[in-house]
Amino acid sequence: MKITTIYFSATYTTKRVVEAVAKYLANDVTTYDITNDSATDIVEIPADGVLVVGVPVYAGRVPSMAVERLRRFRGNNTPAVVVAVYGNRHYDDAVLELHDIVSECGFRTVAAGAFVAQHSIFPKVGTARPDSEDMADIERFASTTAELLANGFGDITLPGNRPYKEPGAIPIWPTASRRCTSCGACSRLCPTGAIDPAAPQGVDKSRCIKCGRCVAICPTKARRFYGIKYSLAAARFNTAFAPRRENEVWFARMK
Ligand SMILES: Cc1cc2nc3c(=O)[nH]c(=O)nc-3n(C[C@H](O)[C@H](O)[C@H](O)COP(=O)(O)O)c2cc1C
Incomplete structure (x- = not known):
């Protein structure tokens, strides 16, 4: 199996999750890190390949910068594994949005996951995740995905709403x-x-x-x-989102 990975990952947790999924699926991996990517050429990923695509959740959505950068990758009914990595608050519409983006670009989602990582703005939330339990979840996710890829798969149903939620402003720098x-x-x-x-x-x-x-x-x-705005927001956030959330996964129907 020939895998292409694409990820946007500012603080490297999404990269870790995507790499772990890809490593389980195959040794032959081509990687596109779109975090600092100014390329505009079209990249075609053929039907006999598999895409593993990952983004962090920003305000319940796919980061808008990642949306633009993802659109140059095109599939030809190519299977895609969709990964959203989030900081233990919620993924809201990001899994659905990422699935919609890759579907428009010619991919068919075989599996999707919302995996928890340390929050990149409030690092006392989800601290040191993904941890060993998360890595075990990721391995199980990849294993079921591999079975579906081998045996054939149909449609997938994912959580989230359209239109997607409007991202709120985050007034800290x-x-x-x-x-x-x-x-x-x-x-x-x-x-x-x-x-x-x-x-x-x-x-x-x-x-x-x-x-x-x-x-x-x-x-x-x-x-x-x-700053004071940050400290106040962090105090509220750290308390509200302290309880550990578990990873969630979804799979396409078996054929
Ligand atoms: C601007 C911004 C918005 C975020 N919004 C959310 C969110 O809505 N829900 C959530 O649980 N985590 C949120 N996070 C946390 C990230 O999704 C999380 O830390 C993720 O692991 C970052 O991925 P990266 O390490 O690949 O950059 C946000 C982080 C940033 C920087």
Whole structure:
């Protein structure tokens, strides 16, 4: 089986989940990391291949930047495994939306999963997930998917609503403390070019999507979400979404 993986993953948890699914399914894997991708050429994935596509959930939706970047991948009735990774609050309409996007691009969803990971804005929620229990869930998910791929599959029914929920604004931005050494790593790896390499302590608020990549990769841990608004939101969020949520999976009907 020839697998193509595509993921948008600012703080690398989606990447981990997608890679774990793909690794279980086959050794022959071609990867497209669309987090920092400016390519526009069309990539065709033939019917005898399998797509494993993953995005993080942002405000209950597929990140809009990922939507644009996903549309250059085309299937020819190619099976797709759809993965949404979320920070223990909820995935809302993101699984359905990702399925709709890949369906419009010529793929047929064989299986879908909503997997929990550490929250990239509020890391005290879902801390250190995916953990070993999650990895076992991912392996079971991939195993059932492999059976369906081998035996044939029909339609799939997924949770979520159309029209999708309107994403709310998130009025917080990451900036750097005095520990910043101006190394420029955040500027180079920011998916939206929101950090000026000449002044990497700040952020262009009009471009920042609060994805948390600069926080995740800062070698001196200088970059963080700061401020009273953030602290208040974090206190509420950490309490409201502390209980562990379990991963959820859905499969197409057997043929
Ligand atoms: C802007 C933004 C919005 C988010 N919205 C949600 C959400 O609606 N529900 C949720 O459970 N987690 C939410 N999260 C958390 C991420 O979905 C979660 O941390 C995910 O693992 C990040 O994936 P990544 O590590 O591949 O970047 C949000 C994170 C960000 C940055």
